[in-house]
């Protein structure tokens with residue numbers, strides 16, 4: 001049975017955490033994710049969860065404590081954003097390298113400098129190579145559902161997972177939320193699974209060894225292979241979630257893609273804006289579609305190509321830049337996915353929304369016009385454009 | 392009092408076969424620490440010599456659960472393990488009594504790890520933190536730390552023709568720990584092994600965070616013959632360079648008061664890191680002055696808290 005409530009993205013994630021009732025949450029506040037820890041600590045102090053809450057003195061210590069707790073066999077969650085995720089950076093790799101299950105509720109926010117508290121994806125993208133599974137959410141509902149699903153994915157695959165929302169746009173926007181009963185969530189997540197346990201004093205093990213030239217390569221290759229295998233398992237776990245929890249999520253969402261000539265590819269909340277525009281344009285007979293990858297890591301390259309290869313032009317919307325002169329993260333991922341593909345639609349990157357710069361329906365309409373011109377022209381460059389920038 | 396025989400009978404929880412240098416003080420500290428703590432102990436170690444020499448994959452010197460995370464976060468990591476344990480207790484999934492110990496070198500403790508340590512101590516986790524203070528970053532090749540004694544030559548504070556080694560005084564970490572309102576904080580020296588062992592036992596009996604700072608002679612970093620490690624530990628105590636004391640329930644106690652205080656030179660000039668000071672009598676005087684000031688201050692604290 002499900003209930004309808006109104007919640008912000010942060011409230012939705014905190015609610016998912018309450019229902020998961022993790023053993024340990026170690027966290028540190030940062031805008032726009034602060035509320036998640038605040039709300040959760042009221043759950044703790046009101047006795048609504050059994051969790052041991054560890055209010056650390058930094059994000060670095062928060063995730064370090066999470067590692068300790070997870071290695072001690074606990075079900076562990078935390079939450080952060082932006083500078084906080086950047087401060088965790090070193091330990092993100094260690095979490096994944098130690099194959100510890102863990103879920104971070106991450107609220108996407110720009111990185112300094114200049115300091116800015118609003119949404120873009122530079123923080124999450126900055127940790128894309130850390131070995132975490134990265135899931136984007138378009139709205140509170142997805143944030144809530146995917147937080148619960150992430151716990152399962154993490155414990156089934158022994159990969160840490162970050163579930164993201166867009167700062168303020170989702171984290172602070174009140175919307176309709178269909179919540180599960182506590183029992184449903186508890187029975188879905190089930191008994192905690194742990195790869196090993198340092199609290200098992202009768203079977204002592206050493207975790208976090210120094211591994212040199214003789215074994216490091218094998219261990220990292222194994223981790224990489226497990227990430228490759230994770231792709232099929234993630235698909236299965238999404239299907240399993242849909243079945244058990246009566247939802248209808250796919251790993252890549254497609255809108256009007258059956259006969260689309262032009263496609264917009266976007267992560268998170270912007271996909272909703274793009275979809276709205278496409279609905280309007282479809283009424284006018286324009287063959288445009290939207291592709292929204294939910295999962296950025298691992299990257300579902302062949303699946304993306306299969307969806308997109310028949311269009312004439314692909315407009316990639318990137319809310320982050322790589323500062324490499326070659327555009328943003330999603331664009332670079334997609335471009336390399338198309339390498340040696342027989343069909344090569346035109347593709348262009350539109351970097352938008354940095355530091356919370358608004359992106360409107362009109363802005364995306366301009367993007368569509370531009371990608372049409374670009375694909376009709378003989379030009380292949382420039383294929384990166386910064387949009388909604390003050391002249 | 393625990394005898395050597397008692398300790399030997401506790402089994403090898405930190406075993407032979409590790410890759411430490413001959414004469415390494417750190418490994419002796421770990422061996423005594425584990426003998427005192429016993430097998431129902433989980434250890435978290437910071438990056439540094441002791442972690443490196445004891446866990447080269449696929450081998451380990453640890454016969455208790457051992458977790459290494461990174462350089463600056465052994466205290467935070469241990470606070471997480473201890474929290475997992477409390478979660479188990481709360482859910483009634485265990486009734487075992489487990490000790491939690493985190494350790495780090497002076498670099499991992501005084502410097503890069505001080506924030507993580509301070510946070511874990513302030514939060515009141517039930518864990519013992521042990522710093523093995525060898526007075527520099529030995530693992531990366533003897534760079535200065537905030538525990539490096541004044542005048543000491545390290546690879547980042549070399550004794551040059553103008554600047555004669557490290558020009559700053561040591562940070563007093565033990566007192567910083569005392570300022571965290573710990574129920575128990577202490578300094579120990581390998582020369583007084585039974586004192587160290589009983590300090591570990593005391594600390595582990597406390598419900599709450601505790602701290603022990605142990606001087607850790609390093610033949611390579613300090614520049615002395617590998618046979619002299621314990622001798623140097625003793626000289627450090629007998630010259631007042633390294634006071635052996637404890638802070639327990641608000642009271643100070645200096646555990647070892649040398650009957651005959653030896654001149655600091657006896658400690659300094661057995662080590663290559665100070666040998667350039669032979670030509671720097673003024674600097675030696677300054678170092679002596681600060682060592683004596685510390686000692687007197689400690690005496691005062693001891694008498695005023697009685």
Ligand SMILES: Cc1ncc(C[n+]2csc(CCOP(=O)(O)OP(=O)(O)O)c2C)c(N)n1
Pocket residue numbers: 438439440441462463495496497498499500525527528529530531536
């Ligand atoms: C964040 C980070 N910075 C630097 C290092 C490199 N590093 C490894 S061990 C070490 C020094 C350790 O010194 P200390 O804590 O005094 O222990 P010791 O090596 O003397 O046993 C350094 C600088 C690291 N591993 N991580």
